[in-house]
Amino acid sequence: IPVDPFDLVIFGGTGDLARRKILPGLYRRFLSGQMPEDARIIGAARSDHDDTEFRAMVGNAINEFVDRDKQEKATIAAFLERLSYIKVDARGEEGWKELAGKMRKGVVHAFYFSVGPSLFGDIAERLHAYGMADAESRIVVEKPFGHDLKTAQALNATLAKHFDEHQIYRIDHYLGKETVQNLMAVRFGNMLFEPLWNAQNVDHIQITVAETVGVGGRGGYYDKSGAMRDMVQNHMMQLLCLIAMEPPYAFEPDAVRDEKLKVIRALDPVDPDDIVRGQYCEDEDGPSYFDDVENPDSRTESFIALKTHISNWRWKGTPFYLRTGKRMRARTSEIAIVFKDPPHSIFGEQERQKANVLVIRLQPNEGINLRVTIKEPGPGGMRLVEVPLDMSFKEALGPEAEDIPDAYERLIMDVIRGNQTLFMRGDEVEAAWAWTDPLIDGWTDRGDRPKSYDPGSSGPEDALMLMHKDGRRWREVK
Ligand code: NAD
Numbered sequence: 001i002p003v004d005p006f007d008l009v010i011f012g013g014t015g016d017l018a019r020r021k022i023l024p025g026l027y028r029r030f031l032s033g034q035m036p037e038d039a040r041i042i043g044a045a046r047s048d049h050d051d052t053e054f055r056a057m058v059g060n061a062i063n064e065f066v067d068r069d070k071q072e073k074a075t076i077a078a079f080l081e082r083l084s085y086i087k088v089d090a091r092g093e094e095g096w097k098e099l100a101g102k103m104r105k106g107v108v109h110a111f112y113f114s115v116g117p118s119l120f121g122d123i124a125e126r127l128h129a130y131g132m133a134d135a136e137s138r139i140v141v142e143k144p145f146g147h148d149l150k151t152a153q154a155l156n157a158t159l160a161k162h163f164d165e166h167q168i169y170r171i172d173h174y175l176g177k178e179t180v181q182n183l184m185a186v187r188f189g190n191m192l193f194e195p196l197w198n199a200q201n202v203d204h205i206q207i208t209v210a211e212t213v214g215v216g217g218r219g220g221y222y223d224k225s226g227a228m229r230d231m232v233q234n235h236m237m238q239l240l241c242l243i244a245m246e247p248p249y250a251f252e253p254d255a256v257r258d259e260k261l262k263v264i265r266a267l268d269p270v271d272p273d274d275i276v277r278g279q280y281c282e283d284e285d286g287p288s289y290f291d292d293v294e295n296p297d298s299r300t301e302s303f304i305a306l307k308t309h310i311s312n313w314r315w316k317g318t319p320f321y322l323r324t325g326k327r328m329r330a331r332t333s334e335i336a337i338v339f340k341d342p343p344h345s346i347f348g349e350q351e352r353q354k355a356n357v358l359v360i361r362l363q364p365n366e367g368i369n370l371r372v373t374i375k376e377p378g379p380g381g382m383r384l385v386e387v388p389l390d391m392s393f394k395e396a397l398g399p400e401a402e403d404i405p406d407a408y409e410r411l412i413m414d415v416i417r418g419n420q421t422l423f424m425r426g427d428e429v430e431a432a433w434a435w436t437d438p439l440i441d442g443w444t445d446r447g448d449r450p451k452s453y454d455p456g457s458s459g460p461e462d463a464l465m466l467m468h469k470d471g472r473r474w475r476e477v478k
Contacts, residue, residue: 002036003416005107009099011090011123012114013043014057017142021173022114023058024065025409030079031070032405034413042102044088044095045115054085090119090126100130109137110415117144121158128162140169140415143234144225145424148440149433156426165426169415174235175422176407176414179366183242183335184251186360186368193358194247196339199318203355203472206321206336207239209362210328210458210477214280215292215302223293226300227277231324233436237264238424239335240320244310253420257428264431268309270439277443277450278303278460280327285455289326301450302326305463306439307470321467321474327455329477333362336475351384359475366404367392 008026010018029035043054062076086102088095103109111127113120120141127133139159146152159168174180187193196202209231215222222230241260248255279302282288290296303325310320339356347353353373361367368391376383405413414422451460458464458477467473 002034003039003108003413005036005038006110006416007040007042007103007107008110008112008412008416009042009044009103010112010114011044011088011119012112013054013085014045014047014049015114017114018043019057019061020065021406021408022112022412023061025406025412027058027062027066027076027079028070028405029409029413030082031072031075035082038107039082040104041083042099043083043085044099045085046087046089048087049085051084055080055083058083090115090122093126096126096130100132103132108416108418109134110140111137112140112412112415114142117142117146117155120155124159124162133162135164135167137163138167138169138415138418139163140171140412142171144229145170145234145429146433147225147229149430149437152429152433156430160426166420168426169411169420170424170426170429171408171411172234172238172424173407173411174238174362175424176411177362177366178404178407178410179360179362179368180239180242181422182368183360188247188251197337198314199316201339202318203338203340204319204321204470205240205243206338206475207236207243207323207334208336208475208477209236209324209333210330211324211326212328212331212456214286214327214455215289219293222302223295223298223300227302227304227324227326228436228440232304232306232322233432234424234429236322236324237432237435240322241428243335243337244315244320246314251421253423254425256421257425261425261428261431262312263310264428264435266310266312266315267435268311269435270306270308272442272446272448274307274466275439275443276303276305276460276463276466277301277448278325278453278463279450280325280455281452283455286327299444299447299449303328303450303453303459303463305459305466307466319470321472323459323463323474325453325459329456329458331363332477334475335360335362338472347382347384351382353384354386357475365392367396 010022012018026035026041059076059080062071086095086099088099109132113123146155241263244263245259248259279289282291289302290298305323307319307321337358341355342353345352357371359369361369370389371386372389373384373386376385411422451462453460464474
């Protein structure tokens with residue numbers, strides 16, 4: 001079903017994110033028929049281009065970032081027709097009047113801030129000054145949303161000067177991932193799981209986001225941020241919230257976000273002994289973290305593992321283990337809900353059943369997998385084995401699953417529809433920083449140095465100990 005007609009302005013329309021994600025994603029929505037024929041996309045950035053050059057640039061981006069079998073010449077041409085370009089200086093007055101003149105009446109107006117956060121305030125200010133911040137318009141802002149609580153509050157206050165909360169779409173693309181939404185469908189669309197979803201039945205929860213790449217060309221930015229700010233405060237916090245939240249009364253923006261906020265507020269501070277930070281060493285495939293960020297004294301972490309608790313009735317006593325890092329063994333993102341062992345084995349001690357584990361895989365191979373115990377086939381008596389009940393979307397749903405939209409394209413369509421359910425509210429972001437800040441201040445004040453770890457490993461040894469000392473173990477990164 002096509003969304004309503006819209007004018008979408010992409011500030012930073014020539015940048016990396018626009019080229020890799022936003023514009024190819026919009027093309028795929030156009031191809032699927034979801035983007036109305038009279039939708040218009042306006043690239044706005046600092047560099048000098050005309051419409052033709054911008055269209056050529058987007059055409060190249062589609063060639064590069066869209067699957068070959070989705071590249072239909074006539075469709076690409078029709079899509080590029082929807083595009084235009086304006087040179088706009090976020091910090092000056094150039095281009096703004098022309099931009100305001102281009103916006104059509106009676107269609108949705110969306111402004112995507114795909115620029116560094118230092119420009120958010122300037123752009124919001126000028127949208128207002130040039131009459132584009134009306135009640136119907138909406139803005140989309142990218143991470144990083146602040147560097148700490150103070151800067152996040154300042155950013156929220158700046159945007160709030162000209163836009164109401166219901167007009168502000170803070171993107172966390174993890175929320176746009178199909179599996180993440182499926183997590184909610186599995187939890188709240190089945191009777192099976194929810195009664196067991198609590199400290200009485202769940203032993204612990206592990207969330208892993210492992211990357212194989214290093215910080216690459218983003219070293220300068222990354223070294224000021226680190227894994228805690230770059231991954232835990234936003235993406236992993238959102239995953240944790242969706243796992244831990246109470247059932248919202250409806251799948252509606254504030255109903256869901258209220259429940260997530262309660263989880264963040266109930267998070268315990270983390271004991272310094274339950275935090276392990278790491279930096280990758282060099283190997284034949286690449287330089288060390290220090291070389292990548294060109295800072296031999298850096299104490300910023302490229303890996304972090306931590307244990308936290310949620311102090312509420314549902315979760316008291318169930319630890320949540322989080323870990324994320326760069327240059328790890330495999331590119332894996334998953335959430336594992338590890339249930340408790342059955343209280344008694346009727347099959348004797350040798351046949352002790354292993355706990356059920358529900359794994360929500362974000363990548364690779366999106367899907368959900370439940371480990372269950374069954375009888376080993378054959379005449380060997382009552383021997384037990386664990387087998388996966390595997391719900392890989394591609395296998396289960398066939399061709400329909402082939403067409404799963406990328407997180408960005410889904411979220412942009414939600415912006416046009418005016419649905420904020422999968423976007424972070426300002427108070428959530430602030431609450432997440434309020435939990436993160438003391439941890440970062442703690443290790444900064446103590447002068448802690450991250451431990452080194454081998455590229456291709458699953459992080460520093462101490463991270464393994466974090467679970468071993470509790471008699472538990474991480475799932476393999478593979
Ligand atoms: P980029 O440096 O590739 O592009 C920046 C864009 O902003 C360019 O189009 C540039 O012309 C424009 N710009 C810069 N100064 C301007 C000014 N004064 N006036 C008008 N336009 C100006 O950056 P990017 O990687 O595309 O990232 C954009 C935003 O998205 C950043 O906030 C970044 O943190 C965030 N982000 C990026 C990624 C990614 O994968 N690239 C992922 C998540 C978040």
